[in-house]
Amino acid sequence: MRGLLARWWIAVLAWPILLFATAYQLEELASTVRNFYGEKAELRVRAWRQTINDGHDLSEADQLRSINDFFNQMQFVDDIDVWGQEDYWATPVEFLGAAAGDCDDFSIAKYFSLIELGVSDEKMRLVYVKSLTYNQFHMVVAYYETPSSIPIILDNINPNILPATQRGDLVPIYSFNGQHLWLMKEKGRGQLAGKSSRLKLWTDLQQRWRLNKLKKPVKNFDA
Template sequence: MLRQLALGWLAFILCPLLLVAANYQLEELAATVRSFYGEKAELRVRAWRQLIADSGQLSETDKLSSVNDFFNQLQFVDDIEVWGQKDYWATPVEFLGAAAGDCDDFSIAKYFSLIELGVSDDKMRLVYVKSLTYNQFHMVVAYYPTPSSVPILLDNINPTILPATQREDLVPIYSFNGQHLWLMKEKGRGQLAGKASRLKLWTDLQQRWRLNKLKKPVKSFDV
């Protein structure tokens, strides 16, 4: 009983301190984004951090919906127009800073946000697909409620979250998460093909994310 009371008081004392620490980190991030990308970008980043704060206690299904809806507000623009490169995988902060990106940027921002909200990496994949509608390569986030489930897909082309079996417009090619890479032979889990570190763009992205490195877009697409 005494131990429980002591722990309770410790939590009561530490809670405000933790809130102050989190607030400081947010203010530091906001100041960096404002100086690097401008005031509108700061507002977008603050809205993203508020989404994370507000969604922590939601069910996983509701977390998927809130994150999917939030990032699908941004504009789809090819990398060459935003970053001046044919293929660039932006971090969530860079994506919000530019206010635009391609399918990779939408999917990566959703993936990292869901990881932060406590959705297990084992339940998610970033899936590289062929869009039959647009006859081009595309990326989506796949979520597996159970290991044997048909995944449901978070997409910026079709904002409705649907099972993979209902997305006949997409042909899976390969998928990956924080650790592994799979070759996709069906709308399921596919065949393990090694470590995700084989993907150079993914490795570079993770390193920039860890070091908080930012890149300026060649053009801003503020909404």
């Protein structure tokens, strides 16, 4: 999370969601992951796809719990130790391939998995916060059941999904979804600060995702 606010550039124009309609497409992904990251990574990706498949029959509340629990099994490790870079936003496949990542990677993987399950982008935000417990910047997913609802927070620090009003350890700073960027206030949903497409750390991630490019971690974090 070093230099997080200084690198507040993201581009979210369109996220190419993984919709594996056939067993053949899943086997292609599994083979690619196995060859690039190894057999344990393949098993993690298969488990992810099974979680997505099973999640289509769940209520939205249960989808949140399922995805939050699944990704919180990964290890928290700083980007510099996983990817050899101060700040690197991994795709969900890269995150599962490494079996480790920082809060960005946890949140991005949860966010886009929930979108694939049909949760509306309008109901979710990726939120930069200050963690008072750890005195550092952090990222979480906020889910709004309705536009006026108090959001609930999906987090890797605290595995329990709780209302934001019960997370006094987090101070919101910025938030964004696929369309917009907000400057957060103490109360409410924040002040609109423009389209998220005017920002930019996500451009590289989006391009890698579309071109099926994968990055190898600098260290093997397989359990």
